[in-house]
Each structure stands twice: as structure tokens, then as C-alpha cells.
Amino acid sequence: EAGVTQFPSHSVIEKGQTVTLRCDPISGHDNLYWYRRVMGKEIKFLLHFVKESKQDESGMPNNRFLAERTGGTYSTLKVQPAELEDSGVYFCASSQDRGLVTDTQYFGPGTRLTVL
Amino acid sequence: KNEVEQSPQNLTAQEGEFITINCSYSVGISALHWLQQHPGGGIVSLFMLSSGKKKHGRLIATINIQEKHSSLHITASHPRDSAVYICAGRKAAGNKLTFGGGTRVLVKP
Numbered sequence: 001e002a003g004v005t006q007f008p009s010h011s012v013i014e015k016g017q018t019v020t021l022r023c024d025p026i027s028g029h030d031n032l033y034w035y036r037r038v039m040g041k042e043i044k045f046l047l048h049f050v051k052e053s054k055q056d057e058s059g060m061p062n063n064r065f066l067a068e069r070t071g072g073t074y075s076t077l078k079v080q081p082a083e084l085e086d087s088g089v090y091f092c093a094s095s096q097d098r099g100l101v102t103d104t105q106y107f108g109p110g111t112r113l114t115v116l
Numbered sequence: 117k118n119e120v121e122q123s124p125q126n127l128t129a130q131e132g133e134f135i136t137i138n139c140s141y142s143v144g145i146s147a148l149h150w151l152q153q154h155p156g157g158g159i160v161s162l163f164m165l166s167s168g169k170k171k172h173g174r175l176i177a178t179i180n181i182q183e184k185h186s187s188l189h190i191t192a193s194h195p196r197d198s199a200v201y202i203c204a205g206r207k208a209a210g211n212k213l214t215f216g217g218g219t220r221v222l223v224k225p
Contacts, residue, residue, distance in 0.1 A: 031211060033211070033212065033213075035213070035215075041217075042118070042215045042216060042217045042218065043202070043204075043213075043215040044215070045212040045213060045214070048210075048211055048212055055210075055211070056210055056211075056212055058212075059212070091159060095211070103164070103211070104149070104161050104164045105149065105161065105211075105213065106161060107151070107158060107159035107160070107161065108158065109157075109158035110158060110159070
């Protein structure tokens, strides 16, 4: 079974440009999460989808970030316009929804975003 | 103060040594996730536990709910265990994880 995949693996853009990151969760996983690690800091939560609905978007830094999960399958995270402080590694994770506190989240390899 | 605190930040061991990484967490967190990230690699889930102890190969994770503390132990460490180990807490309400800062482990041959 394929794991969580993310595209692209790396992206280098200039300040003010737009970038769209994609995450394909494990098939059958209703829960999809976006996290981010900024250089030197711990990984931080961005948002959580259950199927196509945003369950929790309390970690989204500002309105330059837009996440979608149309059809409840893959998700995209768009940054527009990108700023220097958006540089970091963006991780996606997915999990089943068994309603258990120990449901494991499976992580993708991450997208390294560099804003110049 | 972060809701999840890890120690040490860095750890160097000789091959074969027993390694312990500690994680303390705040009230409200009901389960702990231990993750591993090799240099240049993705994040791999090792354990998710809410009570007691779990073991997989040479890795053992324990959690003490009363003390709000979890440990990850590596027995008979090997250079391939060199990685960043991260603990992340999950609250009873909601699914999001709150991460510790990670422990960078280097096992020398």
C-alpha cells in the first residue's frame, strides 16, 4: 500500500510568487493534516481535514495560506503571495478515523519550501 | 512554555549503549506519538501510546500518565539508529499533534 505522498519535494520561489503544495493521503484515510517546520523550530500544526471539511484550521498563520481538499481525496496548500518567513518544510499526514486517541498519523516525506 | 518538552536536545552514544529520550507534556494531552526522522528522510511513526509500554524490536516506549512523562528507550544502539526522535502529544479533544523540539541522536561505531 502506498504511503502519504507529497509534491513537489522541493520548491524554490521568489517573494511574492505563488506556490501550491499537494498531498495524497493513504487511500481510505478520512483525516488529513498539514504541519510545518520552520528552521530551528518545532513542527507546528496548520490544519486538519475530515474528508473534505476543515475540522480545525487554528494553526493557519494568515490568509495568505489556503488549503483545500475537494472530493475528500488529495489536498492542496496554496501560499499566495509567499513571504520569506514561509520558508520551511511542510508535512502532510493522514490517519483513519476510528475515533481512538491512539490513531496513528502517517507522515509524508515533506515539501521543502524556500522563499528568496 | 511548550506543551511538549523533550530532553536532551542532542545525544551522542557509542554503539551498543542504552539510550533514553524523555518527553514531558502538559495537562490535556492524552496520548503520545514517538516519531523518527533520519537525515534527509521523512518522518516515520514509531509508537502511539496512551498508557503502559510498547516494544518494537530494540525500541521501547513507556508513558506515565500521572507524571505526564514518556520515555523512548533504544537498547543495544546501532549507528543506523542515528536520527532525530520527536515526541508529539495529542489532546483528548481533536486530532492535532503538538510537537516537542526533537532529540538528535548520533550513535558512533
